[in-house]
Amino acid sequence: MMLVRARASKHRRLRRTVPLLGTMGVVMTLLCLTAIEPAHALPRMSLTAGSPCVTCHTNPTGGAGRNELGFGSMNDVGLATWDDIGLGALDTKKNTIGEHVTLGYDLRVLWGRLGQPTADSDGKVNVPDYITIPMQFQTALSVSLTDTLSVYGTYTAGADTMSEGVVCDPHFAGQECFDVAVQFESPGLPMVRAGMIQPSIGIRLDDHTAYIRGDAADRGRPIIPANYADWGAEAMYHPVSWFRVDAGAVVPENLDVSLNGLVETAALDAVAYSARISYLPQLVFGGPEPKAGNSDDDFDDDFDDDFDNDAPPPPKPTVWNTWVGASIFASGDFSLINGFLGIGSHAGWEVRAEVSQSSRTTRHETFNTMVTASYTPADWISFNLRAERARTQTDDGEKKADQYVAGLEFFVLPGVEVRPEYRLLETEAFRFGHAVVQIHTFF
Amino acid sequence: MTNDIRAKNALPVLDCGPNRRQVLSGLGCVVVASQLSGCTIAEVFGDTEGQAVSFDVADAQFAELATVEGIATLDVGVRKVILIRRSESEVVALDRICSHAQCDMAPPLGVWQNDALLCICHQTTFNVDGTAQPGGATEDPIEAFAVDFDPGTGTGVVFVGVEAT
Numbered sequence A: 001m002m003l004v005r006a007r008a009s010k011h012r013r014l015r016r017t018v019p020l021l022g023t024m025g026v027v028m029t030l031l032c033l034t035a036i037e038p039a040h041a042l043p044r045m046s047l048t049a050g051s052p053c054v055t056c057h058t059n060p061t062g063g064a065g066r067n068e069l070g071f072g073s074m075n076d077v078g079l080a081t082w083d084d085i086g087l088g089a090l091d092t093k094k095n096t097i098g099e100h101v102t103l104g105y106d107l108r109v110l111w112g113r114l115g116q117p118t119a120d121s122d123g124k125v126n127v128p129d130y131i132t133i134p135m136q137f138q139t140a141l142s143v144s145l146t147d148t149l150s151v152y153g154t155y156t157a158g159a160d161t162m163s164e165g166v167v168c169d170p171h172f173a174g175q176e177c178f179d180v181a182v183q184f185e186s187p188g189l190p191m192v193r194a195g196m197i198q199p200s201i202g203i204r205l206d207d208h209t210a211y212i213r214g215d216a217a218d219r220g221r222p223i224i225p226a227n228y229a230d231w232g233a234e235a236m237y238h239p240v241s242w243f244r245v246d247a248g249a250v251v252p253e254n255l256d257v258s259l260n261g262l263v264e265t266a267a268l269d270a271v272a273y274s275a276r277i278s279y280l281p282q283l284v285f286g287g288p289e290p291k292a293g294n295s296d297d298d299f300d301d302d303f304d305d306d307f308d309n310d311a312p313p314p315p316k317p318t319v320w321n322t323w324v325g326a327s328i329f330a331s332g333d334f335s336l337i338n339g340f341l342g343i344g345s346h347a348g349w350e351v352r353a354e355v356s357q358s359s360r361t362t363r364h365e366t367f368n369t370m371v372t373a374s375y376t377p378a379d380w381i382s383f384n385l386r387a388e389r390a391r392t393q394t395d396d397g398e399k400k401a402d403q404y405v406a407g408l409e410f411f412v413l414p415g416v417e418v419r420p421e422y423r424l425l426e427t428e429a430f431r432f433g434h435a436v437v438q439i440h441t442f443f
Numbered sequence B: 001m002t003n004d005i006r007a008k009n010a011l012p013v014l015d016c017g018p019n020r021r022q023v024l025s026g027l028g029c030v031v032v033a034s035q036l037s038g039c040t041i042a043e044v045f046g047d048t049e050g051q052a053v054s055f056d057v058a059d060a061q062f063a064e065l066a067t068v069e070g071i072a073t074l075d076v077g078v079r080k081v082i083l084i085r086r087s088e089s090e091v092v093a094l095d096r097i098c099s100h101a102q103c104d105m106a107p108p109l110g111v112w113q114n115d116a117l118l119c120i121c122h123q124t125t126f127n128v129d130g131t132a133q134p135g136g137a138t139e140d141p142i143e144a145f146a147v148d149f150d151p152g153t154g155t156g157v158v159f160v161g162v163e164a165t
Helices: A021-035 A068-074 A159-164 A253-260 A296-308 B020-036 B060-066
Strands: A003-005 A011-017 A101-113 A130-144 A149-157 A178-184 A191-197 A230-240 A243-250 A272-279 A282-286 A317-331 A334-345 A349-359 A364-378 A381-394 A397-413 A416-427 A430-442 B040-045 B051-056 B071-076 B079-085 B091-095 B110-113 B116-119 B124-126 B144-150 B155-163
Touching: A068 A101, A230 A253, A230 A272, B051 B060, B051 B071, B060 B071, B060 B079, B079 B155, B091 B155
Parallel strands: none
Antiparallel strands: A003 B051, A011 B040, A101 A130, A101 A430, A130 A149, A149 A178, A178 A191, A191 A230, A230 A243, A243 A272, A272 A317, A282 A317, A317 A334, A334 A349, A349 A364, A364 A381, A381 A397, A397 A416, A416 A430, A430 B040, B051 B155, B071 B079, B079 B091, B091 B144, B110 B116, B116 B124, B144 B155
């Protein structure tokens, strides 16, 4: 393509609005940090607990649908209880029907500026208005068929589902409106699931706006969109706590839509393969010293004896859970390689980093990085920071998207979460910072 | 293209009810969110003036324009353009940013149907001259740009910033 007429590029700062009230926001943030009481003793998910997603979720990669432990865990978390506000009747005591059927849902609404700033020919900058949009309404069902066999699935409604009755209305290209799988799980054997599944790729995030699986050249068209799924099967083998491997294959129909829906960019094979390997050592520092010559079994007895003798309690050990791993998802000329590592403590701190690189038939190579940190001082609140750098190389040059997100997860009531965030996004064309509030309800 | 664009972890165990300090801190956090909502930063880099840009359906970027109702997208400086093969002989070019809530109408958010561009963000439909059809979320138009298209060669020029006549 030829540029017939071009003018010298100009860099215009066209609008910046930073009210003084923003300063108050910083002050209030500091107040938040200092007003919160120390954490209680908690079991935690993921890095802070050292537990895989399947500990609490019916889908081993997470998402809507919690098992008995997951439901029981979250059902008490909140700044207040339903009883506290006089709505005890809304307190969901269980998410099961009988002994074998488990239900769940995840409703998310976002209040924010959807889109990006634009400029008129006269230089005036326009920003999108604040609007409220339904992000997701996902329902989940799982049925335990036998001790080793179960079926789980989710259905996600789209914007047109309610208004026009469109049953399957995915928002992003390649997104699927449902997933369903038959899952086999038996002690000592690999867990196997088959159906419409999302393969294990890097770390599956709860936030759909992250760019680690995205494309800076087309931010509205992520490589692997949220709720991506294809027909296939995957096995997960977790023989010891510190090692896990996932491997599977899918028929990449939705992947084809994601990569080639507009322009053919990647020649895919009939099958896409996925593999992920994770090393998950737990590091323990401090705590009571075992006595010389004692076996591990003796140690427990001695621990109890210390209490019986009214001796000072032994020091608590510091436990750090860690992840190091890598994954590959590939078909034909397309490949997506992720590397990740993370560390989290029972005290509520957690830091993660992930990198991803993808390539296709045509020159369209992405290289994305992400670093996140969170602190959960109490079970009902968590502070989060995220920095992302997305780069895409095409024949048109390099496209970039840098995003910084600071926010908190605030569990107001059991099953009701408010997630205020401030997001700053910068590309070649614009810089855009604004506040966003998500409200999640779930069980 | 040589666009010079500078242009939960929380598992449970809440072993006591919320106290006043917790409630106050929670309310403080909500206040933070409300205060931050007034803090919007918006800068646009690049050339906001018009440019004439050539295209060729033989290029992968514009391959969809080889067939009627095919859609391609184009960024020119800060301007975002959607090109639509309206008929065998005509390609139309519209501003891709919806005049209602600034949704980017690149597919899949923009759908070409009934000879008009539908923004599925809030169901606003724009005619080929950029005017909004009644009944949508806005009556504000989007810009329609002049296009010189040669169906014989599959090449053309879109004049971004120059109103279609």
